[in-house]
Amino acid sequence: MSSFASWFYEAWPLVLAMGVLILLSAMFSGSEAALFSLSTRDKKLLRRGGIGGKIATRLLADPEPLLSAILFWNLLINMTYFALAAILGSRLEASSGHSAAFFLTASSLLAIIFFSEMLPKSFAVLVPVRLSVALAPPLAMAVRVVSPVLPMVTQANSAIGRLLWPSFQAEPEIDLADIERAIELGTDDAALLQRERRSLRNLVQTAETRVGEWMRPRSKLWLCNEPIHRKTIIDQPMRSGYLMVMDPDEEMITKAIGLRTLRPSQLDNLDGAAESVIYVPWSALVSQVLDRLKEEDRSVAVVVNEFGELLGAVSIDEIMQQILAPHHEEDLRGRAAITQSGPMQYRVWGLTSIRKLIKELGLEIDGEGVTTVAGYVGRYNERLARIGDSAPLDKFVLTVAEEDKDGVWIDVSPQPSDDEAAS
Known part of the structure; x- marks a missing residue:
């Protein structure tokens, strides 16, 4: 028997073990590429992937231990693989020489x-959903096995980082003035510069604006009840981009259907095209609502008051449009929501944000927990605003001057002086 044949006869268990280690390493590398390359649409499909899809979704909900476990197992497998390769090389060198060992x-x-590495990752990015569903159960088991060790690994990484970079500090937050300066230096187009400044201002405003100011009131929503029929959409003009599905008691919105993204084939199964909504208080900031919509992968947030009653809804499309392409606030008949009728005299559409009016008047007061101008007048008079009702607003007085089925118009004028009030 030749020296190589004799070597292989003794070494085949180690060669088989190296093959198994390559397969295990390929599984972890492929699962990493598949799970962390999933798009938003892929993650939606993953939730409907049975047990494997649910396990994968749960793993992605906390990605840090998942990634740490994958890297830990890959490192352990590769070290074992090269240790076996070194043993085989030393044995082959003793029997066949340096060239064979090299x-x-x-x-x-x-x-x-x-x-x-190369082959499994290239394949994983082509079919990430199927591979994620298939590999999620063994991957979850692997994460569970090493979960007691992961905190120690995290602490060791943190200690090494502090040892190697003791003076490392996080950069300060970018100031708004710095961003405006960058925009000014980035373009010479005056019109484009103005639009960018407006978008930046609206983006910053989301951190201090309540969602109740940007929501679409309940009376302006397109509501329907289950079951949802095709004729509900086809036989009526489109009132908004989303069809809101109410619960059986018609008290709360439970689902929303994005009409602009519907495919013709989905018109016969509108229940399947509906997605869940999130619920937020009217006092929540727009930036917080936008973060929740992105985190939970939802399109519509339903706004409720402190009693859990439905006030309105806002979609992620409307928020982004308000930031990037804001339009002038108008009433249903296309008239401007705030118009100046004379010196210190204004006419305001009742559904206009009270915060917007306060800014227009240059006042520095709080809106006192209400959203609209009509709501402010109604709260002061303890009833729905009607013609003749008035309410003081700092040095101004709000008076309901016009009423129709769509709402009310309110006149804003300076409060009379003591002499004028006495006369």
Whole structure:
């Protein structure tokens, strides 16, 4: 028997073990590429992928331990693989010489690079959803096995980082003035510069604006009850971009259907096209609502008051439009929401944000927990605003001057002086 045959006869268990290690390394590398390359649409499909899809969704909900476990297992497998390769190389060198040992070592290195890194990751990004569903159960088991060790690994990484970079400090937050300066230096187009400044101002405003000011009131929503029929959409003009589905008691919105993204084939199964909504208080900031919509992958937030009653709704499309392409606030008949009728005299549409009016008047007061101008007058008079009702607002007085089925118009004028009030 030749020296190589004798070597292989003794070494085949180690060669088989190296093959198994390559397959395990390929599984972890492929699962990493598949799970962390999923798009938003892929994650929606993942939730409907049975047990494997639910496990994958749960793993992605906390990605840090998942990634740490994948890297830990890959490192352990690769170290074991190269240890076996070194043992085989030393045995082959003793029986067949340096050239054979060098060839074995180079082949082992190329094999693990190609079969456990390049090939599985290239395949994973082509079918990420299917691979994630298939590999989620064994991956969850692998995460559970090493979960007691992961805190120690995290602390060790933190300690090493502090040792190597003791003076590392986080950069300060970017100031708004710096962003405006960057915009000014980035373009010479005056019109584009103005639009960018407006968008930046609206973006910053989301951190101090309540969602009740940007929501679409309940009376302006397109509401329907289950079951949802095709004729509900086809036989009526489109009132908004979303069809809101009410509960059986018609007290709360439970689902929303994005009409602009519907495919013709989905018109026969509108229940399947409906997605869940989130619920937020009217006092929540727009920036907080936008973060929740992105985190939970939802399109519509239903706004409720402190009693849990439905006030309105806002979609992520409307928020982004308000930031990037704001339009002038108008009533249903296309008239401007705030118009100046004379010196210190204004006419305001009742559904206009009270905060917007306060800014227009240059006042520095709080809106006192209400959203609209009509709501402010109604709260002061303890009833729905009607013609003749008035309410003081700092040095101004608000008076309901016009009423129709769509709402009310309110005149804003300076409060009379003591002499004028006495006369």
